[in-house]
Amino acid sequence: MASTDEDREFNGKSKDAWNVQHIDLVFDSNSDRTMFPNPLSQRPNTPLCWFVDGDDAVAADVQVDTEGVSSEGIKIKAEAFPLAGPRLNIAFDPQKSIAAVVTCGGLCPGLNTVVREIVMCLRRQYGVPTIYGIPFGYRGFQDRPSWIKLDEKKVRNFHNMGGSFLGSSRGGHDTNAIVDALVEAGINLLFVTGGDGTLRGAAKIAEEIQSRGIEIAVAVIPKTIDNDIPLIDRTFGFESAVDAARRAIDVAVTEAQGFPLGLGVVKVMGRHSGFIAMHATLGSRVVDLCLVPEVDFYLDGEGGIVDHLANRLLENGNAIVVIAEGAGQDLMATLGSNGVTKRDASGNIILDDVGPWLIQQLEPRLNEKVKGKTPFNDQIKFKYVDPSYMVRGIPPSTNDNNFCTQLAHNAVHGAMAGMTSFLVASVNTRGCYLPIDLIANKQNVIDTSNQSLWSYVIFDTHQPTFTQQDDCQRRSDSRMTASGGVIIG
Ligand SMILES: Nc1ncnc2c1ncn2[C@@H]1O[C@H](COP(=O)(O)OP(=O)(O)O)[C@@H](O)[C@H]1O
Ligand SMILES: O=P(O)(O)OC[C@H]1O[C@](O)(COP(=O)(O)O)[C@@H](O)[C@@H]1O
Numbered sequence: 001m002a003s004t005d006e007d008r009e010f011n012g013k014s015k016d017a018w019n020v021q022h023i024d025l026v027f028d029s030n031s032d033r034t035m036f037p038n039p040l041s042q043r044p045n046t047p048l049c050w051f052v053d054g055d056d057a058v059a060a061d062v063q064v065d066t067e068g069v070s071s072e073g074i075k076i077k078a079e080a081f082p083l084a085g086p087r088l089n090i091a092f093d094p095q096k097s098i099a100a101v102v103t104c105g106g107l108c109p110g111l112n113t114v115v116r117e118i119v120m121c122l123r124r125q126y127g128v129p130t131i132y133g134i135p136f137g138y139r140g141f142q143d144r145p146s147w148i149k150l151d152e153k154k155v156r157n158f159h160n161m162g163g164s165f166l167g168s169s170r171g172g173h174d175t176n177a178i179v180d181a182l183v184e185a186g187i188n189l190l191f192v193t194g195g196d197g198t199l200r201g202a203a204k205i206a207e208e209i210q211s212r213g214i215e216i217a218v219a220v221i222p223k224t225i226d227n228d229i230p231l232i233d234r235t236f237g238f239e240s241a242v243d244a245a246r247r248a249i250d251v252a253v254t255e256a257q258g259f260p261l262g263l264g265v266v267k268v269m270g271r272h273s274g275f276i277a278m279h280a281t282l283g284s285r286v287v288d289l290c291l292v293p294e295v296d297f298y299l300d301g302e303g304g305i306v307d308h309l310a311n312r313l314l315e316n317g318n319a320i321v322v323i324a325e326g327a328g329q330d331l332m333a334t335l336g337s338n339g340v341t342k343r344d345a346s347g348n349i350i351l352d353d354v355g356p357w358l359i360q361q362l363e364p365r366l367n368e369k370v371k372g373k374t375p376f377n378d379q380i381k382f383k384y385v386d387p388s389y390m391v392r393g394i395p396p397s398t399n400d401n402n403f404c405t406q407l408a409h410n411a412v413h414g415a416m417a418g419m420t421s422f423l424v425a426s427v428n429t430r431g432c433y434l435p436i437d438l439i440a441n442k443q444n445v446i447d448t449s450n451q452s453l454w455s456y457v458i459f460d461t462h463q464p465t466f467t468q469q470d471d472c473q474r475r476s477d478s479r480m481t482a483s484g485g486v487i488i489g
């Protein structure tokens, strides 16, 4: 709610010290446009404090450089994002609004909950009469007869289902055809849920809408089990995937411990970011080696993984390796791959399968190292577990389910208020709105500099760090900040 400038002071910074990210609006903010009262405010006993004041924002970084504020004035503007939630005045007449919702990219636990809650919030809190579910991702816009009318009854049990009731797809994005379809159907509220590729697609749709001078709000609810979207606390579905990955590690542990010199190898999803591997490793606590795309590793010699695993096998009688699918791709190429880069329909590189490759590399090397060192002269027993889609095609955890509700409702509130080209997220535990452009070409990666979760992986596994002083500098240069992130593509 409204507060004084003094109230807004934060660690010595006045209001002028904040750079609150601007979210585009579907209308010209200088015009005398008639706004509509939020139907929520018309309900008896709705307190005013439920509504977000236009000035409320969420600090992008809660760790403050106190030297950044000098006694003469402000040197550094702190980044902030508009707080999410219902606004008292909204841009669209809900009764005349038509919404569409689409799920794109890889499947993810929680997609159905997001769709359910978008529908529930649009219908129950705003009274929007018509909501279309677009089947099979972006390409579904071009097949109008297949659109599905969604209402409370239809989506009621969605939250218990894995996958996407609407279906999803890779590829098939045609900006002009999508905008034509939106205009033809009279849609003014578009809700898109998907990952980094989907975000880039949504940015193009919003740009085309703006260039045509039409009023359609584009809201994105970021999804991906890989958690590779920068700046935000986490993506929905990530936590559910980590739990499933940890259960796969438990299976590998059981198998590896059941045989002399058992070596469990678990490969989990994560093409550019190893968050699932890292979090599941930490959750398991009995992993001896965790390999992620962010950290290059080598096999032989001092500090290599072969010596480390041989030592662990001889010490404990067994060992566990967790590897993210995107790890070791450069090393595989060096040691010989077919050299052909294959891509999926969205343009994502199809990675070489690192799990079997790693076992193939380790087997002769480790057998050589342990030769004659056990009473029965045992060979290594590899126990390979690839949970594959089992970390993804599952219903969301309770926590993810609740998170999806918060994201979906906030997406609806933002779009109804007339915001566009934004994504809804949690930053420092608060729901807020971020401009798509800020995120679209950046990637969230594990921070491998000292004070991060990665240091606990090194501590827990005793694995080689594969880090030189130069790497620390390189990594700290590319660390996430509100305007930072690792640029991709
Ligand atoms: N640069 C881009 N411009 C327009 N559309 C894109 C772009 N990148 C991806 N898309 C579209 O976004 C959708 C999802 O992308 P994809 O990379 O498969 O999954 P995710 O969104 O989960 O990363 C696909 O329909 C794809 O065609
Ligand atoms: O088999 P698919 O559908 O191409 O998906 C595989 C990829 O999808 C993911 O699960 C998630 O990626 P996206 O978020 O880009 O969809 C990756 O971890 C994995 O590499």
Ligand SMILES: [Mg+2]
Binding pocket: 105, 195, 196, 197, 224
């Ligand atoms: Mg992606």
